[in-house]
Amino acid sequence: METQNKSQKRNKIIYWVFTLWMSLGMVSTAIVQLMKNKDELTNFTHLGYPSYLMTIIGVWKILGVITVLIPKFPLLKEWAYAGFFFVMSGAVISHITVNDPFSKTFPAVLLLVLVIISWYFRPADRKLSVN
Numbered sequence: 001m002e003t004q005n006k007s008q009k010r011n012k013i014i015y016w017v018f019t020l021w022m023s024l025g026m027v028s029t030a031i032v033q034l035m036k037n038k039d040e041l042t043n044f045t046h047l048g049y050p051s052y053l054m055t056i057i058g059v060w061k062i063l064g065v066i067t068v069l070i071p072k073f074p075l076l077k078e079w080a081y082a083g084f085f086f087v088m089s090g091a092v093i094s095h096i097t098v099n100d101p102f103s104k105t106f107p108a109v110l111l112l113v114l115v116i117i118s119w120y121f122r123p124a125d126r127k128l129s130v131n
Helices: 002-034 038-046 052-069 074-097 102-120
Strands: none
Touching (some): 002 038, 002 052, 002 102
């Protein structure tokens, strides 16, 4: 029983460390996108996307972070994680498609990994219950 409690505590620590790191990354990139930062705009158009998509993705990232961090609403959390996964995996694939160096692809890879780890270690009260 003591081992199970230690495991649950360890998993909760892993969840919160990776979730906060993921949230910080999502919010910071959302702010850069919403401000239409010159470098980000150049990067975005280099990948072949229209600039207005930055606003849409930026808003959804902020809403996703809020959803993941607040208690309850497990179905919305699943949608937020799915959205994060699609956006970040799409970013990774986009960078690879245009032959960007790994230094440009790495931030998207890192956020994708953070999303997956946060989702995997989320506590039971943040998961959909399957009955």
